[in-house]
Amino acid sequence: MSLEPLLKGLTEPQKEAVTHAHGPLLVLAGPGSGKTRVITHRTAYLARTVTEPRHILALTFTNKAANEMAERIRHLAVEPGVTCCTFHSLCARLLRTYAGRAGLTPNFSIFDQADQTAAMKQAIGRCELSTDNYPPAKMLEAVSQAKNDMVLPEGYEAYAKDWSARSIIPIYEAYQKVLAEQNALDFDDLLLKMAYLLGDDAELRDRLQDQYRFVLVDEYQDTNHAQYLIARGLALDHENLCVTGDPDQSIYGWRGANIHNILEFEEDFPKAKIVRLEKNYRSTPQILAAADAVIRHNRKRKHKELWTDNGSGPPVHVIEADDAQQEAALVAETIVEHIEGGGKYDDVAVFYRINALSRLIEEALRKRHIPYQVARGVSFFQRKEVKDALAYLRLAANPKDRVSFLRIVNVPTRGIGDTTVERIIERADEAGLSPLEILTDPSGLKVSAHTGERIAWFVGLIGEIVRIAADENVTAAVRHAILHSGLRASWSQAKDDDAARNADELIADAAEYDRDHPEGGSLVDWLQQVSLMSEVDSVDSEMGAVTLMTLHAAKGLEFDRVLIIGVEDGMLPYRRHEDSEADMEEERRLCFVGMTRARQSLTLTSARFRMLRGRGSRSARSVFLAELPREQVDWLALPSERATGDNRGYDEEAAEAMAAKYADWQCGRLVRHEDYGLGQILWLRPAGRGACAGIRFKNDGSERTFVLEQAAAKLQVVEYDDSGWDS
DNA sequence: GTAATTCCTATTTTT
DNA sequence: TAGGAATTAC
Ligand SMILES: Nc1ncnc2c1ncn2[C@@H]1O[C@H](COP(=O)(O)OP(=O)(O)OP(=O)(O)O)[C@@H](O)[C@H]1O
Numbered sequence A: 001m002s003l004e005p006l007l008k009g010l011t012e013p014q015k016e017a018v019t020h021a022h023g024p025l026l027v028l029a030g031p032g033s034g035k036t037r038v039i040t041h042r043t044a045y046l047a048r049t050v051t052e053p054r055h056i057l058a059l060t061f062t063n064k065a066a067n068e069m070a071e072r073i074r075h076l077a078v079e080p081g082v083t084c085c086t087f088h089s090l091c092a093r094l095l096r097t098y099a100g101r102a103g104l105t106p107n108f109s110i111f112d113q114a115d116q117t118a119a120m121k122q123a124i125g126r127c128e129l130s131t132d133n134y135p136p137a138k139m140l141e142a143v144s145q146a147k148n149d150m151v152l153p154e155g156y157e158a159y160a161k162d163w164s165a166r167s168i169i170p171i172y173e174a175y176q177k178v179l180a181e182q183n184a185l186d187f188d189d190l191l192l193k194m195a196y197l198l199g200d201d202a203e204l205r206d207r208l209q210d211q212y213r214f215v216l217v218d219e220y221q222d223t224n225h226a227q228y229l230i231a232r233g234l235a236l237d238h239e240n241l242c243v244t245g246d247p248d249q250s251i252y253g254w255r256g257a258n259i260h261n262i263l264e265f266e267e268d269f270p271k272a273k274i275v276r277l278e279k280n281y282r283s284t285p286q287i288l289a290a291a292d293a294v295i296r297h298n299r300k301r302k303h304k305e306l307w308t309d310n311g312s313g314p315p316v317h318v319i320e321a322d323d324a325q326q327e328a329a330l331v332a333e334t335i336v337e338h339i340e341g342g343g344k345y346d347d348v349a350v351f352y353r354i355n356a357l358s359r360l361i362e363e364a365l366r367k368r369h370i371p372y373q374v375a376r377g378v379s380f381f382q383r384k385e386v387k388d389a390l391a392y393l394r395l396a397a398n399p400k401d402r403v404s405f406l407r408i409v410n411v412p413t414r415g416i417g418d419t420t421v422e423r424i425i426e427r428a429d430e431a432g433l434s435p436l437e438i439l440t441d442p443s444g445l446k447v448s449a450h451t452g453e454r455i456a457w458f459v460g461l462i463g464e465i466v467r468i469a470a471d472e473n474v475t476a477a478v479r480h481a482i483l484h485s486g487l488r489a490s491w492s493q494a495k496d497d498d499a500a501r502n503a504d505e506l507i508a509d510a511a512e513y514d515r516d517h518p519e520g521g522s523l524v525d526w527l528q529q530v531s532l533m534s535e536v537d538s539v540d541s542e543m544g545a546v547t548l549m550t551l552h553a554a555k556g557l558e559f560d561r562v563l564i565i566g567v568e569d570g571m572l573p574y575r576r577h578e579d580s581e582a583d584m585e586e587e588r589r590l591c592f593v594g595m596t597r598a599r600q601s602l603t604l605t606s607a608r609f610r611m612l613r614g615r616g617s618r619s620a621r622s623v624f625l626a627e628l629p630r631e632q633v634d635w636l637a638l639p640s641e642r643a644t645g646d647n648r649g650y651d652e653e654a655a656e657a658m659a660a661k662y663a664d665w666q667c668g669r670l671v672r673h674e675d676y677g678l679g680q681i682l683w684l685r686p687a688g689r690g691a692c693a694g695i696r697f698k699n700d701g702s703e704r705t706f707v708l709e710q711a712a713a714k715l716q717v718v719e720y721d722d723s724g725w726d727s
Numbered sequence B: 001g002t003a004a005t006t007c008c009t010a011t012t013t014t015t
Numbered sequence C: 001t002a003g004g005a006a007t008t009a010c
Helices: A004-008 A012-019 A035-048 A063-075 A087-097 A113-126 A136-148 A153-159 A164-181 A187-200 A202-211 A225-234 A285-295 A324-340 A355-367 A377-382 A384-397 A402-408 A418-431 A435-440 A449-471 A474-484 A487-493 A497-516 A523-531 A584-595 A652-661
Strands: A025-029 A056-060 A083-086 A109-111 A184-186 A214-217 A241-245 A273-277 A316-323 A348-352 A372-374 A546-550 A559-564 A598-612 A615-618 A633-637 A670-673 A677-687 A690-697 A703-707 A715-717
Touching (some): A004 A035, A012 A035, A012 A273, A025 A035, A035 A056, A035 A063, A035 A214, A035 A241, A056 A087, A083 A087, A087 A187, A087 A523, A109 A113, A109 A187, A113 A184, A113 A402, A136 A187, A153 A164, A164 A184, A187 A202, A187 A225, A202 A225, A214 A225, A225 A241, A324 A348, A324 A559, A355 A372, A377 A384, A384 A402, A384 A449, A384 A497, A402 A418, A402 A435, A435 A449, A474 A497, A497 A523, A559 A584, A584 A598
Parallel strands (some): A056 A083, A109 A184, A316 A633, A348 A559
Antiparallel strands (some): A670 A715, A677 A690
């Protein structure tokens, strides 16, 4: 196969990026402009001209994206050998291969959220602190943030913003110790350890640079500092690093993603070539115009032109429903009409800001017999029964995994109760051994003969799993764990059919793994794959079903018809508490990402009233709806059936009037207040018949809230000043 | 040591 | 509202 077809379907700038083989390259472009396509074709091009497949590393944001890319690369007549995966799986693989250099053993466990919480509780306990004053979730958040910034406990003092933040140093230290003792890493450790290893071990760095002579990173705007160091470390000398991304689609700031990685790429790599793609191949002009109108309201951005040749489509739809049930029914109705018009279920996706919103939609779809799939890859593996089954396997793979041990020593109940477990743990801590090692030789444990028997049986079971995993395959080990642990029996006794079904699904997953890895597969590797699963991985775009997922999970995907639900003030933009403020710019980018997934038709819906957290709440119109180009949008505001008169935020005329009156008021704009001086608008939101604004003042750095109608006399907008990024 | 009950709280987004 | 955690009864 010649190179011809590889380059044929590309525009000039795309071709430029694909064929610019050596040196740093930044592809900076808006949605649907073919960034992922460039990465794919470039990989194929490199593999077939200047290097071999095994010397190419392509990093993606999700496993699904990695698999799809691998598939497309194959279709471009490239021999196998390209490494195509996420940062996390790359690091996990390398850390296993070079475990010794990183001070690990190759069978380390990877701790997910629940495991991390368990480990954190242990750590807090060891510090003799209470989880009341030091909530594990909060502690983990702080630790994760530090790790994303490559800060170790030793460096935390300088990193901590204030005195009180330092109080977590001993907890952070203890947490790391707890993980190390169990031969476990959390998600962030995978990146952090790899980044440090690359920085410290020049020999390894050279070796890896020689292995990966060309590095490509998609969705670069959402990489964190550790990922940045890894990418840079792998390309330090050859500088064959190609990154693509769109600052307007950075939506993981809350997880430590650093938008400056992409903004400062040129400074990091002065020799960088920059390619901009401005033509959108995905969406209709109507969708692009609407998305652009919204994202324009972000002040901290550089505008990018985006145009399309695509034919005109229907106007963007807005549906303002009375309540969430009605909204869900209308979504279902829209989908039914789509099918009656000859469309397919596959073409349709429903996005929402938080997972909880999927429920009503699911109900409505079921009522109309609409097939659907929910992107919930991860939560399957977080189900109690699945985690229980996995704990047996993880313990078999890594006997030091105390979290897994504690999870299932007595699940299902087998007569190894709290007192016995306490004694085991005590002994383990004294002897510096793992609980399982203590049980292997329980002579020093003062337990009854009966308990001793149970213990011996348990140790035997784990041993069997180890043997089966080594001699047979993963499927057999999983099946053995579920069957012989008594888990299956306990579920059928409790008539828990769901649990049994999920266990079967787990076995099926293992079977698929065994099929895909006729050789070279292992329990450790399967467990790793399971741990690093991403949310969208389970989505099948050809299964004849409507797809439901969060806006975050939608990144990088595309659908003919997109519906975004819950576009209400407080939901999108999301506000956690009534009085907290959303990161408006990131919320707006999230909305933008969702909108730009649509090829043909885009519908935004909202509900004036919805039940949430067990109580009802009313909400005002989202600013993002107000930012849409009114004249180009087909707007349907359903009349309120509730004659309470209590939907102030939705008073049409008031909203219109407010929009006109405060047209100049936008986030990021500078304002002057008679008393406080110069300030910047941090956020705006409708309130009653007017608007509320949060403003940070330059003089004293204070943040104050104003009701605009009341403050109008003292507060005014400073004339337009495009101060861009540094404002 | 186990099972049942109540209570009680936490719910953004995810690798 | 729903899930887990703690408390209570057996
Ligand atoms: N030169 C081209 N000719 C025809 N179609 C193209 C071309 N480039 C891209 N496309 C199509 O446009 C769509 C979007 O491409 P792609 O997913 O690569 O964009 P992207 O920039 O990565 O998007 P996003 O940032 O929104 O995820 C895809 O369906 C792709 O096939």
